Amino acid sequence: MNMGYNTNPTTMSGRIASDVELDSRMEANELPYVHKVGKPPKQDLLKEIKTALKETFLSDDPLKPFKDQPKKKKFVLGLQTLFPILSWGRDYSLSKFKGDFIAGCTIASLCIPQDIGYAKLANLDPQHGLYSSFVPPLVYAFMGSSRDIAIGPVAVVSLLLGTMLRDEVDPVKHKYEYLRLAYTATFFAGVTQAALGFFRLGFLIDFLSHAAIVGFMGGAAVTIALQQLKGLFGIKNFTRKTDVVSVMRSVVNSAHHGWNWQTLLIGVSFLIFLIVAKFIGKKNKRLFWVPAIAPLISVIVSTFFVFLTHAERHGVQIVRHIEKGINPSSAHEIYFQGPYLAKGFKIGVVAGLIALTEAVAIGRTFAGMKDYQLDGNKEMVALGSMNIIGSLTSCYVATGSFSRSAVNYMAGCQTAVSNIVMSMIVLLTLFLITPLFKYTPNAILASIIISAVLGLIDYDAVVLLWKIDKFDFVACMGAFFGVVFCSVEIGLLIAVGISFAKILLQVTRPRTALLGKIPRTTVYRNVEQYPGATRVPGVLIIRVDSAIYFSNSNYIKERILRWLTDEEETFKDHPRVEYLIVDMSPVTDIDTSGIHALEELHTSLKKREVQLILTNPGQIVLDKLHASKFADHIGEDKIFLTVNDAVLTFAPKMEQA
């Protein structure tokens, strides 16, 4: 590729005569030289397709390091690509381990109580939460490339999985089928994630906009918090629906007989403790460990308290039983046939995508903060593999947790070894101390979950959305209210729908702008943005602010004609518009419908005796104007490099008229 450093003067001939002729008419600071646009260098079709495919699927050039390497080196590099631990592990040092050890212990103390609570959200036994904090983090440590992410079960995915699975199987009546379906969903969540990464389709998750995610997460947080009212109030007959109306009705209806004041007392007092701890951590960043260990302290204190007072005999619900020992195999329990296969697949795809979105967002955030590169597609393969292996070892869908990753980062983690440390502590917990959780009151778990999910509600982001982009704000609110008032799935659908609608609206109704000349320069800009810009009499300059595609070609044509009509009606005393200049600088592409629209515009303008002039079409657009013969049709001398060139060429003629 010619990178353009050498000054090649081939395209600078012609137009000299008219330049001289025009010269005298120009203001002193205007340039009489008009550069020819001409035909751009021909693009090779195959090369073009190759470039398009490369930009779409391999935009980060993942094969670059493999180029021109001997076979053996390629194999080693391949292994290192699949298991990044092989490359960063060689530089691992004791000082790094110190950071990782502290961080690992901190996130372990945070995750153990959360895991038990999140498993309940997914309608699973508490040990499954712990299982999912043992195997998946281990696998991720070997395959993942983020240094800060903390792997394990998370609230939103647990809720999503719980509600979607319960729609298919009753978790109480058909406990075993429910569990098998959960494994199946986890398996396919992993397959989906790994497949997206392997086929380099990672960009698909970008279609869920940031705004929609903020709304969805906030809505899910509210929903999860509401669900915890069951545990917090000790209510026995609680609705199965997740919308705010049903839940509040459940809470109010059970007011006279269903509330248990002992439960409420324990729950609320520890909730206050947790929130105060959180507040302290927020005020003083160095005390980040206070909110990190507060949940474990709550669990220990409350468990001890219940054990001493035998509060469980007064209606305080407790965990009661939690399986001891390491993850059992669950390979034979996944449905690979029968009607549950399709259901598991569907749920797995949805849960997998949501889990992926969360993990990738976390990975990118922290990679940006520490300034290291993260290959999104490779991350997906790692996350997918981790969930596939998880589904074979009694885990449910694990992903990166926002809150725990932040703690991990603040506690000074250096590499994914912090996940290994956490995983080992969870292993010890499973072996040694699970029986101690017997007397842990459910109300504590509810308080811990509530205080955890409150962090998912991002007020500041919502305020920023409102300030910057109203449409984003609507998307955010749509997703939020969809989740809160209908269900998690509806909220998700709304989020995706609004995200797509935004893209489609932009390409259907693009903006057009009237241009004027900025005084003392040769540039033409939107007169609305630069009120100082002056118009050229007899010339109407319109800029089209979008690629011209089938979805907007007709609109653009009609909009340009409307500019012309408005102009003629508003300024009847001014000289008649003789030239319509369409500035195509922002027109990045045009398709056959767009060419048709231009042809129709040309015909309409001819009938009105207005000349059509195009300025600054890009390479692709110019190629297509030539391929369709439209350039010949309007005349190649009607295509200019800049608006100024076009005005310089035609304005003098105006003066004579």
Next chain:
Amino acid sequence: MNMGYNTNPTTMSGRIASDVELDSRMEANELPYVHKVGKPPKQDLLKEIKTALKETFLSDDPLKPFKDQPKKKKFVLGLQTLFPILSWGRDYSLSKFKGDFIAGCTIASLCIPQDIGYAKLANLDPQHGLYSSFVPPLVYAFMGSSRDIAIGPVAVVSLLLGTMLRDEVDPVKHKYEYLRLAYTATFFAGVTQAALGFFRLGFLIDFLSHAAIVGFMGGAAVTIALQQLKGLFGIKNFTRKTDVVSVMRSVVNSAHHGWNWQTLLIGVSFLIFLIVAKFIGKKNKRLFWVPAIAPLISVIVSTFFVFLTHAERHGVQIVRHIEKGINPSSAHEIYFQGPYLAKGFKIGVVAGLIALTEAVAIGRTFAGMKDYQLDGNKEMVALGSMNIIGSLTSCYVATGSFSRSAVNYMAGCQTAVSNIVMSMIVLLTLFLITPLFKYTPNAILASIIISAVLGLIDYDAVVLLWKIDKFDFVACMGAFFGVVFCSVEIGLLIAVGISFAKILLQVTRPRTALLGKIPRTTVYRNVEQYPGATRVPGVLIIRVDSAIYFSNSNYIKERILRWLTDEEETFKDHPRVEYLIVDMSPVTDIDTSGIHALEELHTSLKKREVQLILTNPGQIVLDKLHASKFADHIGEDKIFLTVNDAVLTFAPKMEQA
């Protein structure tokens, strides 16, 4: 609004000192003056929303004539809007009627045999085709605003309706239910069309791209022609599937016993006659009436021939029975409840949209040729009303026919009165001569349909698609092969899917370009397009060719960083890149994700000690850069009006370095 005619010098202050300072360094033809970008005038939120809504739904300003009119006048205008015949009818003259009469007779002679054949395509009795050429054109003549469209049943919609209805009800075993479902579908097709127009959602049909329509129409034409092999070969056991493989298998399997040579002889000889007539009409435009009356002549001659020779006794299938008399009412036969309601609704929506697409395309084409304005949404209300009334009077979905509209135009039609003339001739036919069609051989109808649909295959358009836009070509071929090898619905789905994928791909993987200075000018353009453009040492100038949205923000950020890395690797001996200029001229909008991406880009560049400079952000983008404080963050002096200004400001510093 300030239209910018008055030269307002308020924004021209500042920077004078630095201008002078820079002056000496400039080449003679460069401008030392750097215009400030500043904050754009604040937009009112309500006004902004109002403008967005207006451009989306009322872009053609339909209420303009009603403004500032007395009430009575408003009522008259309203009536005239709903029934355009009230306005153009007042200028109607005998000379116009002459043109309309001839055109009406010509299209009537063309439509009568076609109607009978198309009704068979929809698995309906032949008279329903004629019914649909009587009532709908009458209604359209009063409500429609196209002067050239010829209304009636068309091949593609008949096929679509026939296959979709047959999937629900068997047209032979449950003939009455089938007919009722057809009326139901027609009713909802009309409701869909009218509703789209009424709610001004007409732009939705623009989402089916021209390329996809060409492919879909071509595929439908091939499918319809293949279906006619049944009639042409006189085959009795014919497949119900529409794909080419099943049809050809049917034809080949029936070769030894199923073909009827008398039928084949009649069919093929008249097909040759029709194709020759078509060829003559194409060669000499003044003989357009030859192909127009050829079908009727074929019908008359072949009917007379069969009547004389009693060929029907030798296995030549004939029409046999065709109901005499005017359309009976069918209001009580539409399903307004029961399971068929939903099915009829679904089929109606699809058929209505396809019919609409065809009619609007025809209307626009001829309006463009005669240069009159057509309100797409009003047209939809007219077409919808016509189908609703049609469904109450035993008609099935009618729309504008491409071939008959062309004949109408060439025969010199002046207004929609030609549709009234045609309608009256069909009325006479229904009253008087339907019994004469008894001996018309089916093979003739097959020949007529084949010769009619051949015109739907638009080779030239396909060649043009290939030349102009490869992606459009793929969409076209996808739709074509989808229809031919699978089914009409699959083809339609592929067409819509590819159309959307194109839009999404564009906003996911936008182009970025490296800019260089065009010699002897102050403009910067893509160095690939203008190989003569020269680069500025130490400055990397990248143009982003798309709005920056959530779907591409991450890609754009990474792509810009990749440009920088490539640059640094390729030109190691050149001065280090100190300034990265991002030209935002084509960036028409940015959302919160886009702002985040810019912030991340800024952070990354800071770490690499490269300064980020933005040039020419549009009004909306600039507003959001200010709202998000990003403008303050990078410094307002880092935002320039043009790339040249930015280079002029920073390049001298480079020289000192």
